[in-house]
Amino acid sequence: MPPHPKTWLSVTPAGLFCEPGGFYVDPQRPVDRAVITHGHSDHARPGHERVLATSETLAIMRERMGVERAGQIQQPLRYGEVLHINGVKLWLRPAGHVLGSAQVCLEWQGARAVFSGDYKRRPDPTCAPFELERCDVFVTEATFALPVFHHPPAELEIARLLRSVRLFPERTHVIGCYALGKAQRLIALLRQAGWDAPIPLHGALMRLCRLYQELGVDLGELVPATVQGREKFAGAIVLAPPSEIGERWARRLNDPLPCLASGWMRVRQRARQGGVELPLIVSDHADWPELLATCAEVEAQEIWITHGREDALIHALGLRGIKGRALHLIGMGEEGEEDE
Incomplete structure (x- = not known):
């Protein structure tokens, strides 16, 4: 039986850590190896030694932080391109949030987890649209996870x-x-x-x-x-x-x-x-119906929530027979719409 992602993905003071791969996803402190979902500063922090992201996200990081602070070694990865790190299979899928935004897809010993970062399901002429990736554990935001939030076109x-x-x-x-x-x-x-x-x-x-x-x-x-x-x-x-x-x-x-x-x-x-x-009402985040639909469509056994209205989303998922878990990642949601 494949190992549950909770046995190889852990929450640390620096952020979500992939233990067999030896890297962090969107770490909040400088680390040796970081995988970055997109260029907003609550996800892309300065000072990492090695940074892996889409080429657009790396360009945004260099523009915002300066070349010397955006990662000593920068490795671009195209959507769908597969990389193997210490036995962990890693690839990126579009998140539809901003230019270069990506979901980080991880697979180890037959178990699959997807860290979505921030995402939206609406068309956006400035970035690649969200692509669904089925998984065992789906890690989602919950910025607008209340029933009142139905974004108009x-x-x-x-x-x-x-x-x-x-x-x-x-x-x-x-x-x-x-x-x-x-x-x-x-x-x-x-x-x-x-x-x-x-x-x-x-x-x-x-x-x-x-x-x-x-x-x-x-x-x-x-x-x-x-x-x-x-x-x-x-x-x-x-x-x-x-x-x-x-x-x-x-x-x-x-x-x-x-x-x-x-x-x-x-x-x-x-x-x-x-x-x-x-x-x-123009949002770059998924609204309440889109959050629920996405969590159902990925067919994950568990939904992990990084930041936002965790309680409401966990309750709604429970009514649908889906287990939810709040990760309480410190520092997420501190830029953009979360604090406007």
């Missing part, structure tokens, strides 16, 4: 945004969005919807958008959102970090209309508290 939220632009042509729509993944997805969705005007960006978003373009993602014309000549931003759609949409920087634009793109905008109180006039 992102295209409908973009249509709401464009209707608002037509209704208020004199105002500048300033969209708060996370710099890695969300900003680029919004731009691509706007292009798909026919918005072909140059899109002004806050300086904090420009570097990663340029990197996406260098990696082959077409985002159209992007320009710096300088505050000189505020009248030229009338009717424009400007992207900025969430922390800037109600601050002095945004108020210097032409009659700004604050927007925020996040799965948390399903909770209207969050929008009101943040002074958001136009909440856009």
